[in-house]
Amino acid sequence: MTRRLGLALLLVALLAPAPLRAQLVALDTSDGAARFQRATGGPQALGLLANLETEVFLTFCGPASLATALNSLGIREPAPAAFFPYRRMTQDSLFTPANLAVKSYAAVQGGGLTLDQLAAFARNLGASAEALHADALDVTTLRARISAALADPSSRVIVNYSRIPLDQEGDGHISPVAAFDAASDTVLILDVARYKYPPVWVPVATLLPAMQRVDPDSGRARGVLVLSVRRPQ
DSSP: HHHHHHHHHHHHHHOOOOOOOOOOOOOOOOHHHHHHSSSBBBHHHHHHHHOOOOSSSTTOOHHHHHHHHHHHTTTSSSSSSSGGGGGOTTTTTTHHHHHHHOOOHHHHHHHHOOOOHHHHHHHTTTTHHHHHHEEGGHHHHHHHHHHHTTTTEEEEEEEESSSSGGSHHHHHHHEEEEEETTTTTTEEEEOTTTTTTEEEEEEEHHHHHHHHHEETTTTEOOOEEEEOOOOOO
């Protein structure tokens, strides 16, 4: 009997799915909600949630993240003429002549945006943008930069990472970060592929190697984009 039970337990162990390395926690769970209540992010997290876009193409995670962040910062130009007199930037309207010179709409639809291209798009739309490639970061620095930006109501954070270390389907992706929970050392990623994954809390120690993976389109590590409202000179 004992031997039979042992064999049964071994079989269960072999057939059971591997545990998630990333230990992702969905926002709409009791643990996820508790983290949100105590997290750094404040009103800007609610502003991001209120403006969260769903990518219109599988490759439009960059435009969707940028439109989400800039609308939440009050940068809503250019808005489509069809919305007049209301102002709201869309994933299409952010393709201004200056941004089309960085990368065409068709090319973004075909292959997305790199971290530096996303930063260029943001600057052309009137924001200050600092691109931090993850190969130059350690966990302590990443945590400090993200938490400081999230504590500033005039700043927003977008991350460019690989889904592979998060045990998610796919590879390169871009989404905004809404909050940081010091107690669990996790950040809340608002996934713009909303049809695919919900907002999830991701450990900072897992996010860093996910961002350190090389983007084949740029040949460089992925990383963090810190946006802020450009102040008059």
